[in-house]
Amino acid sequence: MDLNRLSKAKKLLEECQIIQYVSDDAQLVAQVQLYSAKLLRLKHSPQAALEQLITFKRKYPSVYSFPWLNKLFSIETAYCLIQLQRGELADVIISHQLKQTKKYSQGYYIRQLLDVKSDALASYQSFSEALLCEKEAHSLTVDIVRNFPINELGSHSLRRLTRLELQLRLNISESENIKLKKVSDQQKDTVARLQQDVFHDSLTKLFNRRWFESTFVNEIKPSLEGYQLLVIDIDNFKSINDEYSHLTGDVILKIVGRILQDSIGSSHYAARYGGEEFILIITSNNTKDGENIAETCRIAIANFDWRETLNERTITVSIGLTKNVKGEDYKATFLRADKALYQAKRSGKNKVCIY
DSSP states (O other), X not given: OTTXXXXXXXXXXXXXXXXXXXXXXXXXXXXXXXXXXXXXXXXXOHHHHHHHHHHHHHXXXXXGGSHHHHHHHHHHHHHHHHHTTOHHHHHHHHHHHHHHHTTTOSSHHHHXXXXXXXXXXXXXXXXXXXXXXXXXXXXXXXXXXXTSOGGGSOHHHHHHHHHHHHHHHHHHHHHHHHHHHHHHHHHHHHHHHHHHHHHBOTTTOSEEHHHIIIIXXXXXXXXXXXXXXXXXXXXXXXXXXXXXXXXXXXXXXXHHHHHHHHHHOTTSEEEEEETTEEEEEEOOSOHHHHHHHHHHXXXXXXXXXXXXXXXXXXXXXXXXXXEOOTTOOHHHHHHHHHHHHHHHHHTTSSOEEEO
């Protein structure tokens, strides 16, 4: 099985099954069941293997009276659970077996169990604990080699033992590097997700006010020749929440955010500033570009089919547009766009006003 010669292993097991029928050896019967389950697992049927192990142990509880057999059953059960992505349960089983084994054994069996525990921990991404198991297993192996009755060995065997210890050290070093890399990659992914959460609105998935006041102002704005700012407010949004519910209001915000993003293209930026207010940053000094995009957004929202969400009611937006003056603080630019927005509100809504 370890050589992956599964067809040959299957034939040998069939021979053993015949022998067990004429033998009264409980240990042989247990081993046949154990290796039959292992063969199933290696053929990618871990669930069937697990069921066979459980059924046998329930039918023949005498297996518990042989500590070494009980250990092997636990190891095979753990490997099945790992393949079934139930590493936590595998860890529990092996940890219990380790505790029992340490009472009567000091070396090889414990090292075997530590290997399985390491695989179980790694399967549910507890890499730092898995690494500790690898280190303990490596230390045990080195002790076993060092405490072996060396005087009884020939020179050839001694050379092989030396190479073995060196290989073990190389293997543990490589294992540490792989696991540390996995931990590092996980940490990078976590940082990336946190950055995504910090600078994006959770509802609309657009950038948020924090992004505008930090990333845009500090990193993007200095590289621009100039920009135009649109401040957009959904008309009569409070009445939508009051009449239809806040859940409906959230749906409206999502749709408006999507329309705005689709209307500006990839070279400009859209953000939800807060509540029902959005901002668009047009990375162009040409005022016609800003006016055209503002009108495109206003018309797209007014003409959207809102019947599925609001029955016969429609949604409109008011938009304030201004151009950033070179060297001007972003707050001054925002204030002008905000004044233009309120001018659009006072003059009847569903309009674009320029300041």
